[in-house]
Amino acid sequence: MPLPYLTEVEAGLYYLTESITSGNMGDKLKNKINTAYPHRHLLGIEGISRENINHILDLAESYIEKNRQIDKKHVILKGRTLINLFFENSTRTRMSFELAGKRLGADVINMSVATSSVKKGETLIDTAMTLNAMHPDFIVARHPESGAVHLLSRKVNCAVINAGDGSHEHPTQALLDALTIRRKKGRIEGLTVAICGDILHSRVARSNILLLNAMGAKVRIIAPPTLMPAQAEKLGAKVFYDMREGIKDCDIIMMLRLQLERMETNFIPSVREYFHFWGLDEEKLALAKPDALIMHPGPINRGVEIDTKLADDLNRSVILDQVEMGVAVRQAVLEILSHTLQE
Amino acid sequence: MTKQIFTKPTHHLDPSHKVAYTNARLFDAESGLDAKGELLTIGSTIADFGPAIFKDGIPQGAKVIDCKGHLLTPGLLDIQVHFREPGQEYKETIETGSKSAASGGVTTVACMPNTKPVIDDVSVVTFIHRRARETGYVNVRTYGAISKGMKGEALTEMGLLKEAGVVGFTDDGLPVMNALLMRRALAYARELGVPVAQHAEDLNLSAHGCMNEGAVSARLGLPGIPNASEAVIVERDIILAELTGGQYHVLHISTAEAVDAVRRAKKKGLKVTAEAAPHHFCLTDEAVAEYRTFCKMNPPLRAEKDRLAIIEGLKDGTIDAIATDHAPHDEESKRVPMTHAAFGIVGLETMLPLSLSLYHNKIMPLRDVIAAMTYKPADIIHVPGGRLKKGAPADLTLIDLDRNWTLEPESFVSKSQNSPFDHWKTKGRAILTVVGGEVVYELS
Numbered sequence: 001m002p003l004p005y006l007t008e009v010e011a012g013l014y015y016l017t018e019s020i021t022s023g024n025m026g027d028k029l030k031n032k033i034n035t036a037y038p039h040r041h042l043l044g045i046e047g048i049s050r051e052n053i054n055h056i057l058d059l060a061e062s063y064i065e066k067n068r069q070i071d072k073k074h075v076i077l078k079g080r081t082l083i084n085l086f087f088e089n090s091t092r093t094r095m096s097f098e099l100a101g102k103r104l105g106a107d108v109i110n111m112s113v114a115t116s117s118v119k120k121g122e123t124l125i126d127t128a129m130t131l132n133a134m135h136p137d138f139i140v141a142r143h144p145e146s147g148a149v150h151l152l153s154r155k156v157n158c159a160v161i162n163a164g165d166g167s168h169e170h171p172t173q174a175l176l177d178a179l180t181i182r183r184k185k186g187r188i189e190g191l192t193v194a195i196c197g198d199i200l201h202s203r204v205a206r207s208n209i210l211l212l213n214a215m216g217a218k219v220r221i222i223a224p225p226t227l228m229p230a231q232a233e234k235l236g237a238k239v240f241y242d243m244r245e246g247i248k249d250c251d252i253i254m255m256l257r258l259q260l261e262r263m264e265t266n267f268i269p270s271v272r273e274y275f276h277f278w279g280l281d282e283e284k285l286a287l288a289k290p291d292a293l294i295m296h297p298g299p300i301n302r303g304v305e306i307d308t309k310l311a312d313d314l315n316r317s318v319i320l321d322q323v324e325m326g327v328a329v330r331q332a333v334l335e336i337l338s339h340t341l342q343e
Numbered sequence: 344m345t346k347q348i349f350t351k352p353t354h355h356l357d358p359s360h361k362v363a364y365t366n367a368r369l370f371d372a373e374s375g376l377d378a379k380g381e382l383l384t385i386g387s388t389i390a391d392f393g394p395a396i397f398k399d400g401i402p403q404g405a406k407v408i409d410c411k412g413h414l415l416t417p418g419l420l421d422i423q424v425h426f427r428e429p430g431q432e433y434k435e436t437i438e439t440g441s442k443s444a445a446s447g448g449v450t451t452v453a454c455m456p457n458t459k460p461v462i463d464d465v466s467v468v469t470f471i472h473r474r475a476r477e478t479g480y481v482n483v484r485t486y487g488a489i490s491k492g493m494k495g496e497a498l499t500e501m502g503l504l505k506e507a508g509v510v511g512f513t514d515d516g517l518p519v520m521n522a523l524l525m526r527r528a529l530a531y532a533r534e535l536g537v538p539v540a541q542h543a544e545d546l547n548l549s550a551h552g553c554m555n556e557g558a559v560s561a562r563l564g565l566p567g568i569p570n571a572s573e574a575v576i577v578e579r580d581i582i583l584a585e586l587t588g589g590q591y592h593v594l595h596i597s598t599a600e601a602v603d604a605v606r607r608a609k610k611k612g613l614k615v616t617a618e619a620a621p622h623h624f625c626l627t628d629e630a631v632a633e634y635r636t637f638c639k640m641n642p643p644l645r646a647e648k649d650r651l652a653i654i655e656g657l658k659d660g661t662i663d664a665i666a667t668d669h670a671p672h673d674e675e676s677k678r679v680p681m682t683h684a685a686f687g688i689v690g691l692e693t694m695l696p697l698s699l700s701l702y703h704n705k706i707m708p709l710r711d712v713i714a715a716m717t718y719k720p721a722d723i724i725h726v727p728g729g730r731l732k733k734g735a736p737a738d739l740t741l742i743d744l745d746r747n748w749t750l751e752p753e754s755f756v757s758k759s760q761n762s763p764f765d766h767w768k769t770k771g772r773a774i775l776t777v778v779g780g781e782v783v784y785e786l787s
Contacts (some may be wrong), residue, residue, distance in 0.1 A: 024534060044561075124679070124680065125678060125679075128429035138591055143680070145681070145682045145683065146563055146564040146565050146634070146680070146681065146682065147563065147565070147633070147634035147680050147681045148680040151634065151678075151679075151680055165564075166564055166565075166680075166682070167564030167565070167566075168563060168564035168565075170562070201564075203564060206562070206564055229561035229567070230556045230557050230558070230560065230561055230567055231557055231558040231561055232561060234558040234561065234562075235558075235561055235562060255454070265550075
């Protein structure tokens with residue numbers, strides 16, 4: 001059967017946010033597109049090539065050593081303003097961006113908005129316009145709704161970094177995970193990575209699946225049937241419901257935080273049952289490769305998704321390395337995005 | 344440059360006022376009439392039509408309209424629209440909504456009852472009819488709510504509402520979840536001779552959903568509305584329709600599963616009908632990416648297999664009618680993250696060209712496409728019209744089948760422009776709309 005208008009479907013759709021934006025926000029930006037990272041923003045891993053990712057990771061490497069020294073300061077972003085705009089609680093991500101900005105010499109301002117008072121998107125756009133009028137160079141945004149950071153990025157003429165939007169993406173988390181893996185394993189390509197937990201609601205999982213696929217890793221996802229998205233295999237991962245099967249011969253095990261705040265809606269019967277089937281303990285870990293690494297984006301629910309001893313086992317768990325890599329990766333992202341800013 | 348000219352009907356037409364339509368391609372889907380000919384209206388009814396009714400001359404005093412060979416069909420119906428009056432006049436009014444209808448070639452609409460207040464009381468029905476008389480361009484009919492306040496608890500005064508002129512009952516976007524209430528509504532409405540129409544959605548299954556559940560929602564990290572949420576309600580309601588003998592109508596059907604259920608019910612001979620919206624046979628959930636809130640409606644845009652099932656249902660008659668679910672929203676309701684955005688798109692001005700794509704793409708014969716917008720929807724809500732017949736209301740639409748035009752929401756006459764079909768190149772447009780013998784819209 002012919003499919004009417006298929007090309008028109010793709011070509012002619014009304015792009016609401018574009019058309020409502022009055023004026024061309026992009027025209028103030030210097031059109032200096034860096035071929036190693038040809039984007040104005042970092043909104044997600046989707047659309048970012050393997051070359052772009054390697055470019056970010058390589059640059060991040062250079063920051064790791066410097067961050068361990070007494071003088072951690074650079075002047076690359078001197079005079080630049082970075083606004084951390086968090087509509088959702090965060091400790092590590094916000095602090096990590098704050099440190100990254102400060103160590104590069106930028107002025108960093110934190111703006112936390114209590115989620116309860118920001119339910120309406122109008123507020124999001126009004127906030128974006130207001131901040132934009134103050135001429136920031138970077139906005140780092142986190143928002144509880146998927147797509148909200150995309151929306152925001154179309155209302156401002158600075159670089160926008162997605163620090164997590166709803167269940168959609170958390171690109172810097174995937175990048176710091178990649179840097180951690182690359183440093184520990186020497187490569188990413190060819191590794192088998194199992195991501196385990198609440199895949200349905202996890203932006204960390206989505207960004208990691210995209211990034212790991214781009215880098216040539218084999219990705220598995222493991223979740224209870226109620227916490228697995230529809231047609232999950234189309235995300236680019238092999239789907240497992242049995243953790244023992246899914247974890248078998250893996251190089252990397254990424255545990256996700258069980259979002260306890262969502263549990264009233266019957267996604268799982270109980271925390272006890274969840275740990276029994278999908279919690280990482282010694283016995284399940286033994287099925288992975290002997291040198292398999294344990295990762296977790298934090299914060300950890302000890303005894304819910306991961307046995308507390310495993311989380312603290314420095315031979316297996318790289319959870320604190322991930323935090324360290326986080327600052328370096330965010331420095332790299334800021335530096336790269338600064339190249340497209342107005343001088 | 345084309346120009347749209349609107350004229351409000353007087354409702355006090357001289358009963359002897361004659362209009363002669365010459366040089367028309369008379370087209371009636373019910374009878375299969377498709378021939379060159381002429382048509383005469385006297386007052387507000389069709390007096391005569393045929394190949395050469397004016398061979399002895401045009402009646403004295405008649406106004407002559409030269410149809411230039413274009414398609415003269417019964418006026419189109421859209422049996423699911425939201426005109427937002429009373430309560431949300433900043434989104435649409437009976438005046439602007441019916442103007443939008445006239446512009447799309449639609450002469451009769453059926454309004455949904457989710458106004459503020461809800462159309463659950465005779466006084467609201469009376470208000471709407473009065474406003475339609477005072478400000479409207481087309482025949483404005485309305486559904487009444489099944490339950491008071493559409494709360495799903497107590498039945499409205501269905502008999503009195505029917506007497507006041509409602510064409511059927513529905514709780515619109517708040518489907519009746521209580522099977523007992525639905526049973527009673529179907530049984531009661533059976534004796535009133537009107538349909539109970541359901542926006543089929545199990546509210547527990549669809550909770551928090553803002554788009555179709557599938558690969559796209561998984562990728563975008565958006566909460567999904569599964570096909571099952573529609574199908575379980577349609578299946579349940581069909582069983583209740585069989586139990587009660589009531590007339591059951593499925594509003595804006597969107598899934599392959601529900602189409603299949605309606606097909607089986609029809610085979611059994613039950614009084615079950617269904618309508619589909621153009622966006623459900625023109626678009627899939629792929630259109631939502633990246634977070635286009637103008638592609639957010641309920642039921643949501645579904646997968647390609649569902650889109651094809653809707654087309655199949657239209658082809659084999661399982662789906663009786665095309666209706667738009669015209670749902671105007673101001674920009675602020677859509678300029679928000681996907682999860683917060685209002686459901687719905689405007690449809691009256693795009694129904695005809697989008698539906699004609701089924702004909703132009705050789706998917707359906709013209710007769711079936713026009714049937715789904717004329718006598719078939721008229722029969723669902725039991726209103727006169729939808730057919731070229733002597734003595735029938737003089738509601739007519741003149742269609743230039745081959746006119747190419749690009750849809751431009753910013754030039755819509757509706758108060759709202761929330762359409763995902765911006766810049767769509769289409770073919771076929773209403774160039775004249777006649778309501779009760781009076782020209783209400785003309786494209787110059």
